[in-house]
Amino acid sequence: MGTHSSHQELKLNKFELSSTLKGILGAALLIGLATFIFGFVKNPDRMWPAYLTAFFYFASIASTGMFFVAFNHAANAGWSASIRRFAEAMSAFFPYMLGGGLLLFVGIKYLYAWGVPETYHTLTGGKQTYLAPGFVLARMIIFGLGSIFFAKKIVGNSLKQDTTGDHQLTKNNLSLSVGYIAFFAIFFSLFSIDLLMSLLPTWYSTIYGVYCFAAGLQATFAFLSIVIVVMKNSKWISGYVTEEHQHDVGKYLKGFSVFWAYIAFSQFMLIWYANIPEETEFYIMRSLNGWMPVSFALLIFRFIVPFLVLLPRGSKRTDSILVGISALVLVMHYVDIYWLVYPNFFDGIPQFGLWEVGMFLFFAAIFLGSMFQFMSKNNLVAIKDPRLHEALKHHVTY
Amino acid sequence: MAKAIGGIAGIFLKEATVLKAAARVRESGFVKFDAITPYPVHGMEEACGIKRSTIPYVAFAAGCTGLMAALALVWYTSVVDWPLNIGGKPMFSLPAFIPIMFELTVLFAALSSVVALFVHAGMPKVDPPVIDKDLTCHKFAIFIPENDVGYNADRVEKLLRELGADEVKKVAEY
Numbered sequence: 001m002g003t004h005s006s007h008q009e010l011k012l013n014k015f016e017l018s019s020t021l022k023g024i025l026g027a028a029l030l031i032g033l034a035t036f037i038f039g040f041v042k043n044p045d046r047m048w049p050a051y052l053t054a055f056f057y058f059a060s061i062a063s064t065g066m067f068f069v070a071f072n073h074a075a076n077a078g079w080s081a082s083i084r085r086f087a088e089a090m091s092a093f094f095p096y097m098l099g100g101g102l103l104l105f106v107g108i109k110y111l112y113a114w115g116v117p118e119t120y121h122t123l124t125g126g127k128q129t130y131l132a133p134g135f136v137l138a139r140m141i142i143f144g145l146g147s148i149f150f151a152k153k154i155v156g157n158s159l160k161q162d163t164t165g166d167h168q169l170t171k172n173n174l175s176l177s178v179g180y181i182a183f184f185a186i187f188f189s190l191f192s193i194d195l196l197m198s199l200l201p202t203w204y205s206t207i208y209g210v211y212c213f214a215a216g217l218q219a220t221f222a223f224l225s226i227v228i229v230v231m232k233n234s235k236w237i238s239g240y241v242t243e244e245h246q247h248d249v250g251k252y253l254k255g256f257s258v259f260w261a262y263i264a265f266s267q268f269m270l271i272w273y274a275n276i277p278e279e280t281e282f283y284i285m286r287s288l289n290g291w292m293p294v295s296f297a298l299l300i301f302r303f304i305v306p307f308l309v310l311l312p313r314g315s316k317r318t319d320s321i322l323v324g325i326s327a328l329v330l331v332m333h334y335v336d337i338y339w340l341v342y343p344n345f346f347d348g349i350p351q352f353g354l355w356e357v358g359m360f361l362f363f364a365a366i367f368l369g370s371m372f373q374f375m376s377k378n379n380l381v382a383i384k385d386p387r388l389h390e391a392l393k394h395h396v397t398y
Numbered sequence: 399m400a401k402a403i404g405g406i407a408g409i410f411l412k413e414a415t416v417l418k419a420a421a422r423v424r425e426s427g428f429v430k431f432d433a434i435t436p437y438p439v440h441g442m443e444e445a446c447g448i449k450r451s452t453i454p455y456v457a458f459a460a461g462c463t464g465l466m467a468a469l470a471l472v473w474y475t476s477v478v479d480w481p482l483n484i485g486g487k488p489m490f491s492l493p494a495f496i497p498i499m500f501e502l503t504v505l506f507a508a509l510s511s512v513v514a515l516f517v518h519a520g521m522p523k524v525d526p527p528v529i530d531k532d533l534t535c536h537k538f539a540i541f542i543p544e545n546d547v548g549y550n551a552d553r554v555e556k557l558l559r560e561l562g563a564d565e566v567k568k569v570a571e572y
Contacts, residue, residue, distance in 0.1 A: 265496065272493050275485055311458070313450075395440055 010239040010392070012383065015375045025365050025372075032362020039355060046351070048107040050359040053341045055104060056195055057334055057360070058367040059097045060216030061223060063191075065090030066151055067184050068220060073154065073170075073177035078390025079248060082240040082381050086227045088158060090220070091151035092374035096366050098144030104195075105137055113201050123201055131201060136194050143187040150180040158382050165384035188213060196337070199344040203282050207267045214260040218302075219333035221253040222326035229319045231380070240381045243317050244394045250316030253326065254307060261303035285343040290350050294339055302332040334360070402570040405543035406554045407529045408563030413439055416538035419561035420445040423540055426557060430546040432571065434529065434539040456514040457507045464506025468499040527570040537564075541571050 017025075039047025068087045072080045108115030114123065114131035123131060154176050157169040189209025197208045205211075228249055232241045271279045286295050306325050315321040342350060382388065410416040413435075420433045424447050433439075433446055442448075472495040476482065481489045516522070533539055540563075542554050551568075558566045 265493075269493050269496065273485075313454075393440070397438075397440070397443055 013236045015236050028361040029365035035358025044110050046355050048110040049345050050355040053337050054359040054363040055100045058363045062090045062093040064216035064220040070177035070180040073173045078387035079394040081385040081387040082391035083245050088155045089371045089374040092370040093367050094147045101140045139190050143191045167386050196340050211263050214263045218256040218260045222329035225249050225326040244396050247316045247396045254310035257306040289348045403543045404570045407539045407541040407569045408558030409565040410538040411564050415562045428546050431542040453514045457511045460510035461503045461507035464502040468502035529569045
């Protein structure tokens with residue numbers, strides 16, 4: 001209640017990063033770069049898995065962030081018009097996603113069975129064709145370039161509308177968004193299969209792409225929740241982002257916590273029930289050598305805790321609770337990808353150290369840096385979106 | 399079956415007017431009045447002072463009951479009453495039970511939400527008195543029953559007219 005009757009004054013200032021934050025980002029980038037170069041030369045076996053984990057972490061958040069933009073356009077959603085720009089800003093990472101993916105190919109011989117000629121030739125059943133490094137690279141480039149293309153079109157139209165106010169741009173974005181959703185469904189699945197599932201080329205799961213998508217989208221909503229709470233209380237913006245938007249993104253976060261658990265369990269239960277050796281190896285690797293607590297941590301902190309905490313209405317409208325749970329989900333998203341990648345390395349014994357931290361800082365700095373740059377170059381709100389009035393009046397009834 | 403209660407209804411033609419009127423009627427001290435609109439009007443709950451319903455709590459409690467009931471069901475059938483060895487798995491295999499627990503949680507929560515909704519809305523109402531046929535189309539009404547606090551036919555009529563009612567009539571409602 002309350003916010004409906006007492007409309008805040010609308011204010012939109014230019015987004016500027018404080019010099020402290022700029023310094024932190026710069027330091028993170030330097031630490032990350034140093035870790036990468038040092039690891040590249042001295043310890044590639046240790047550095048590349050950390051690189052892959054951090055790279056996939058931010059690539060999944062950025063592309064599902066774009067997916068959020070696309071499905072809101074496709075559904076002609078009005079309530080999200082004033083917060084859409086934050087998700088659009090995540091697409092600024094796409095060029096780096098392509099670059100990071102290409103760089104990953106330098107290290108394939110440390111990561112994948114298909115990256116080394118001797119093990120590549122042991123692959124059977126058509127996998128030599130599918131996992132031929134050139135073919136994998138081609139799919140990766142299509143995913144990267146396609147994402148950049150759609151972001152340029154959809155986000156570009158949205159930015160153009162800020163000056164022209166042309167309603168046709170919104171209509172154009174609808175069909176483009178449907179195109180992106182189809183593209184994303186196919187190529188994000190292939191992206192996760194190529195980069196993560198092929199770490200263990202003898203094992204496959206047909207639900208793997210959906211699993212990575214569910215994980216990424218949940219993390220995106222967590223990240224978006226934090227951005228919204230920060231923006232709501234910031235000096236840059238006032239009136240455009242309210243408790244009501246926060247509430248709805250919180251609902252999405254809760255909903256996709258359930259969706260993640262649903263997909264994760266669907267994958268687990270069928271394999272557990274059928275008990276076929278070629279399928280169970282994935283879960284056996286994740287129940288031995290100290291991986292069991294990590295597996296259970298995923299269940300508890302990625303599903304049970306966020307779900308139960310976000311269930312009451314009040315917790316989604318309380319800044320500290322929503323931010324706390326979002327931070328937990330973002331940490332668990334890293335744990336999730338770590339859980340997908342690391343059992344394939346170091347004889348299945350968990351390894352965590354400065355390498356992982358360094359590579360995470362590297363991509364975090366690039367992701368946040370590109371996003372902040374986008375936000376300081378453009379308006380923080382799509383100010384001439386024809387549906388903006390719906391977003392401003394948005395009101396969640398109980 | 400609930401008995402129809404007489405009262406006075408004001409018919410309004412504009413959404414904005416009825417929204418303001420509802421808030422004013424509430425400020426005038428009436429508590430049992432009702433706003434009747436052809437579609438959900440944003441902000442009407444606040445204007446009428448309608449509190450949040452207990453349906454979410456009913457759903458949560460019923461969901462928890464469903465979860466436990468399902469666990470008891472599968473435990474009794476698969477472990478106690480008719481234990482079957484399936485693929486050498488333990489009799490009490492939680493992963494195999496989760497789909498049933500999930501489904502019964504949803505079933506209990508959903509059905510009891512519907513029941514709670516009916517109870518809250520006082521349904522079913524068979525053949526209620528019609529205040530105005532156009533209330534399902536393009537008109538809005540505020541109905542003040544005669545058993546409301548400080549009800550006075552003349553005062554109510556005057557109030558509704560002041561608030562911009564197009565028409566004021568004596569009617570009955572449940």
